[in-house]
Amino acid sequence: MMERIRKQILQALAGGEISVYKLIDLQDASLPEFFQLLQEMEEGEIIQISDGKVGLTEKGRELAEKLGAKYFDVSCEHCEYTGLKIHDFFKDVLDKYLEIAKERPETVEEYDQGYISPEGVIKRVEFVYERGDLLKSRIFVVGDDDLFSIAAALTGMPEKIFVVDIDERLINFINKVAEEYSLPIEAMVYDVQQAFPEELKKKFDVFVTDPVETIPGLKLFLSRGVSTLKGPGCSGYFGITTLEASRKKWYEIQKMIHDMGFVITDMRRKFSVYPQDEKNFFRFQEKLPIVEKLGAKIDYDWYKSTLYRIEAVKDPKPLVEGEMIIDEAVYRDSESWATPYGAD
Amino acid sequence: MMERIRKQILQALAGGEISVYKLIDLQDASLPEFFQLLQEMEEGEIIQISDGKVGLTEKGRELAEKLGAKYFDVSCEHCEYTGLKIHDFFKDVLDKYLEIAKERPETVEEYDQGYISPEGVIKRVEFVYERGDLLKSRIFVVGDDDLFSIAAALTGMPEKIFVVDIDERLINFINKVAEEYSLPIEAMVYDVQQAFPEELKKKFDVFVTDPVETIPGLKLFLSRGVSTLKGPGCSGYFGITTLEASRKKWYEIQKMIHDMGFVITDMRRKFSVYPQDEKNFFRFQEKLPIVEKLGAKIDYDWYKSTLYRIEAVKDPKPLVEGEMIIDEAVYRDSESWATPYGAD
Missing domain, CATH: 3.40.50.150 (Vaccinia Virus protein VP39)
Structure with missing residues (x-):
C-alpha cells in the first residue's frame, strides 16, 4: 500500500514544489502513515522539505523521470470533484x-x-x-x-x-x-x-x-x-x-x-x-x-x-443502545492527528 | 424504500413529462422494482404512460404539489456527475x-x-x-x-x-x-x-x-x-x-x-x-x-x-479458486432485465 502512496507523492511532486498540506490532499494514506513516509523519503534524499514546502531533490527528480511520474490534476474544476453543482x-x-x-x-x-x-x-x-x-x-x-x-x-x-x-x-x-x-x-x-x-x-x-x-x-x-x-x-x-x-x-x-x-x-x-x-x-x-x-x-x-x-436492507440494529461510557478518550486514538490535544 | 423511490419519481415528473428511460436514470431502484412501482402508480392514476413518455395525471400533479415535489437537476454538467474532467x-x-x-x-x-x-x-x-x-x-x-x-x-x-x-x-x-x-x-x-x-x-x-x-x-x-x-x-x-x-x-x-x-x-x-x-x-x-x-x-x-x-487490507482470499460450473445461467437472474434473452 505504501508503495502506491509513494507513487502518488512522486506524481504530485513531478509537477514542482508544493505546500505540504496540498501534498496531504494528493495522497490517500492516513496522517501517521503519510508522515512516516515523508520522513523516509526525506532521509532517502528523494524529497526536501523546508518552510512547509516539499519538493523533489536531484535524486528524486531522476527517480520520478525514470518511473515516468507526471502530475495531472484530473478533478473537475467546476464542481471541485463532487459531481454536483449548486442549483x-x-x-x-x-x-x-x-x-x-x-x-x-x-x-x-x-x-x-x-x-x-x-x-x-x-x-x-x-x-x-x-x-x-x-x-x-x-x-x-x-x-x-x-x-x-x-x-x-x-x-x-x-x-x-x-x-x-x-x-x-x-x-x-x-x-x-x-x-x-x-x-x-x-x-x-x-x-x-x-x-x-x-x-x-x-x-x-x-x-x-x-x-x-x-x-x-x-x-x-x-x-x-x-x-x-x-x-x-x-x-x-x-x-x-x-x-x-x-x-x-x-x-x-x-x-x-x-x-x-x-x-x-x-x-x-x-x-x-x-x-x-x-x-x-x-x-x-x-x-x-x-x-x-x-x-x-x-x-x-x-x-x-x-x-x-x-x-x-434489514431491520436496523444499533450496536449500542444503552449507556456506553468510553474509558479511553472518546475523541482521540493513534490516528487522530487532526484532533486538538485539548479534546479529551 | 419504495416510498423513497416514489418520491424520486414524483420529483422527476414535477418538471414535466419525460422519457421513461430518463425516468429510470432519475431513480435508484432496480428494474423489476421500478417497473412494479410504475405499474402501481399508473393503476393508481398518479402517472400516465404513452409512447415511452411518462407524465403526471391531474391527480398526480395535485399530489406532487401537496408534497412540494420539485425537480432540480443538481448534477455538474461539465463532468456529468463524475467529478473528473478529461485532462x-x-x-x-x-x-x-x-x-x-x-x-x-x-x-x-x-x-x-x-x-x-x-x-x-x-x-x-x-x-x-x-x-x-x-x-x-x-x-x-x-x-x-x-x-x-x-x-x-x-x-x-x-x-x-x-x-x-x-x-x-x-x-x-x-x-x-x-x-x-x-x-x-x-x-x-x-x-x-x-x-x-x-x-x-x-x-x-x-x-x-x-x-x-x-x-x-x-x-x-x-x-x-x-x-x-x-x-x-x-x-x-x-x-x-x-x-x-x-x-x-x-x-x-x-x-x-x-x-x-x-x-x-x-x-x-x-x-x-x-x-x-x-x-x-x-x-x-x-x-x-x-x-x-x-x-x-x-x-x-x-x-x-x-x-x-x-x-x-489482508492477504487477498478469493472465494473461488478451482473450477466452478454454474448450473443455472451465469448471465441471468430475476433482476437481469437489461441482459438479452440470448445470453444463456
Missing part, C-alpha cells in the same frame, strides 16, 4: 444559510468540533434531495456543528428535523434560528455516551452525522443514528476521512455497517471540505499533532471527508 | 483510443457484452492514475469489452496489462492492437468458470472488471480478479449497476468483498455510461426484458454503473 434553488438556500451562519458559535476544542464549508453543506442537502430522502422526510442529526439541519430545513422540504448535540451553545443557537425562521427543527442537548432516549427510537427516515473517528466514537455516533430509523429502506449519511481513519479502520467501519443491517450505496471521496474559517478548528492549529509534526502553518484546505450513504 | 494528456489518449476502437468487434448477446463510453473508459484510467495505481503497475483485466487495457496502456504508465476474456474475437483484436502499437498487453482466452491458472496467481497490483451481475457471476469475476493480486495494499476496480443489482444484492456483494479481505475505498455513482453506439448491446434491444416490458424504444443513455474501488 439556483439551492443557491437561495445557501444565501440564507450564510446569513444565519454568521452568528454560529465558534468551534471549541473540548468537543472536537469542526465544520464543513457552506457549499459542502448545501451539496450534501442536494444529494439527500436527489436520493428522495429530503421530501417530507423525518431527519435525525447526531451532532450538528455543520448546521446541516438549518440548510435542510430552509429548502422547505423535510417534515421534521431533530438535532442532538453535546454542546448547549449550538443547541440554543439552532433552536433560536428555528423559531426565528419558523423551521421544523427541534434541538436537544445529548451526549452520545448516554443511553438513547426511548421516545426517539424508530421515528425517523434518515440520519445524518459526522462521527468522531475513533472506533468507539464511530460505534456510538452510528448506533445512535441507526436507533432512530423506522425500518428497512431508511438511510444514513455521514462523512469519514482517510486522514484520521486508515483503511484498517474503514474495514472495521464497513463491518459495523453490515452488521447493523445496512448496505453502503455511495461513498463520495473528498465531498466535504473543512475550510480555514476564523471560527473553524484551525483556530487552534498549534494544538493539532499534524501541524506540530510538520512544523508548518496550514496554507491549504487539506482536511476533507468522504461522504457515505448507507441504507437499511 | 489534456488524457485527451490525446482518448483520441488514439477512439481511432483504435473504430475496429472493435461488435458486442454479441451470447456473452452479455456491452461497453462503456470512451470518455468513461478514459476517466476510469484517470481515476486509477490518481490513486497511484497506474504508474509502473501490473494490471489484470477480467473481461475487456470496454478495451480498458488499451486505454490504460496508451498512457505509457503501466508496466504490464494482462487481459482474459471468453471471447476469442476480442482477445485477437487486443493482441493485434498491442503488437501494432507496441503496448505491454497480453490477452488470453479464458472462461471465468475454469479453474484459475496457477501462473497468473499473485502476480498483479490491480485488477479491473465489469462483472456479470448475478451472485454466481459476481463471485466468479471478483474471485478471479482477487486471485491475481500480490497481497495487502493491492486493489480492484469494477462497475456495478443499481438497475440489475438491487440493494439486497449489493449487501451480499459487500459481504463478499469484506470476506475476501478488502475494504471499499470508493463508490462513484453513475460513473460509467453505456452509450447507444451501433456496436453496443442496444443493437438487440428487442431482446432486453425491460424494453419488452416498457414497450418503448430506448431514447436515452439510461444504463449506468457505479464504480467501486476496493483495497486489500
Whole structure:
C-alpha cells in the first residue's frame, strides 16, 4: 500500500514544489502513515522539505523521470470533484444559510468540533434531495456543528428535523434560528455516551452525522443514528476521512455497517471540505499533532471527508443502545492527528 | 424504500413529462422494482404512460404539489456527475483510443457484452492514475469489452496489462492492437468458470472488471480478479449497476468483498455510461426484458454503473479458486432485465 502512496507523492511532486498540506490532499494514506513516509523519503534524499514546502531533490527528480511520474490534476474544476453543482434553488438556500451562519458559535476544542464549508453543506442537502430522502422526510442529526439541519430545513422540504448535540451553545443557537425562521427543527442537548432516549427510537427516515473517528466514537455516533430509523429502506449519511481513519479502520467501519443491517450505496471521496474559517478548528492549529509534526502553518484546505450513504436492507440494529461510557478518550486514538490535544 | 423511490419519481415528473428511460436514470431502484412501482402508480392514476413518455395525471400533479415535489437537476454538467474532467494528456489518449476502437468487434448477446463510453473508459484510467495505481503497475483485466487495457496502456504508465476474456474475437483484436502499437498487453482466452491458472496467481497490483451481475457471476469475476493480486495494499476496480443489482444484492456483494479481505475505498455513482453506439448491446434491444416490458424504444443513455474501488487490507482470499460450473445461467437472474434473452 505504501508503495502506491509513494507513487502518488512522486506524481504530485513531478509537477514542482508544493505546500505540504496540498501534498496531504494528493495522497490517500492516513496522517501517521503519510508522515512516516515523508520522513523516509526525506532521509532517502528523494524529497526536501523546508518552510512547509516539499519538493523533489536531484535524486528524486531522476527517480520520478525514470518511473515516468507526471502530475495531472484530473478533478473537475467546476464542481471541485463532487459531481454536483449548486442549483439556483439551492443557491437561495445557501444565501440564507450564510446569513444565519454568521452568528454560529465558534468551534471549541473540548468537543472536537469542526465544520464543513457552506457549499459542502448545501451539496450534501442536494444529494439527500436527489436520493428522495429530503421530501417530507423525518431527519435525525447526531451532532450538528455543520448546521446541516438549518440548510435542510430552509429548502422547505423535510417534515421534521431533530438535532442532538453535546454542546448547549449550538443547541440554543439552532433552536433560536428555528423559531426565528419558523423551521421544523427541534434541538436537544445529548451526549452520545448516554443511553438513547426511548421516545426517539424508530421515528425517523434518515440520519445524518459526522462521527468522531475513533472506533468507539464511530460505534456510538452510528448506533445512535441507526436507533432512530423506522425500518428497512431508511438511510444514513455521514462523512469519514482517510486522514484520521486508515483503511484498517474503514474495514472495521464497513463491518459495523453490515452488521447493523445496512448496505453502503455511495461513498463520495473528498465531498466535504473543512475550510480555514476564523471560527473553524484551525483556530487552534498549534494544538493539532499534524501541524506540530510538520512544523508548518496550514496554507491549504487539506482536511476533507468522504461522504457515505448507507441504507437499511434489514431491520436496523444499533450496536449500542444503552449507556456506553468510553474509558479511553472518546475523541482521540493513534490516528487522530487532526484532533486538538485539548479534546479529551 | 419504495416510498423513497416514489418520491424520486414524483420529483422527476414535477418538471414535466419525460422519457421513461430518463425516468429510470432519475431513480435508484432496480428494474423489476421500478417497473412494479410504475405499474402501481399508473393503476393508481398518479402517472400516465404513452409512447415511452411518462407524465403526471391531474391527480398526480395535485399530489406532487401537496408534497412540494420539485425537480432540480443538481448534477455538474461539465463532468456529468463524475467529478473528473478529461485532462489534456488524457485527451490525446482518448483520441488514439477512439481511432483504435473504430475496429472493435461488435458486442454479441451470447456473452452479455456491452461497453462503456470512451470518455468513461478514459476517466476510469484517470481515476486509477490518481490513486497511484497506474504508474509502473501490473494490471489484470477480467473481461475487456470496454478495451480498458488499451486505454490504460496508451498512457505509457503501466508496466504490464494482462487481459482474459471468453471471447476469442476480442482477445485477437487486443493482441493485434498491442503488437501494432507496441503496448505491454497480453490477452488470453479464458472462461471465468475454469479453474484459475496457477501462473497468473499473485502476480498483479490491480485488477479491473465489469462483472456479470448475478451472485454466481459476481463471485466468479471478483474471485478471479482477487486471485491475481500480490497481497495487502493491492486493489480492484469494477462497475456495478443499481438497475440489475438491487440493494439486497449489493449487501451480499459487500459481504463478499469484506470476506475476501478488502475494504471499499470508493463508490462513484453513475460513473460509467453505456452509450447507444451501433456496436453496443442496444443493437438487440428487442431482446432486453425491460424494453419488452416498457414497450418503448430506448431514447436515452439510461444504463449506468457505479464504480467501486476496493483495497486489500489482508492477504487477498478469493472465494473461488478451482473450477466452478454454474448450473443455472451465469448471465441471468430475476433482476437481469437489461441482459438479452440470448445470453444463456
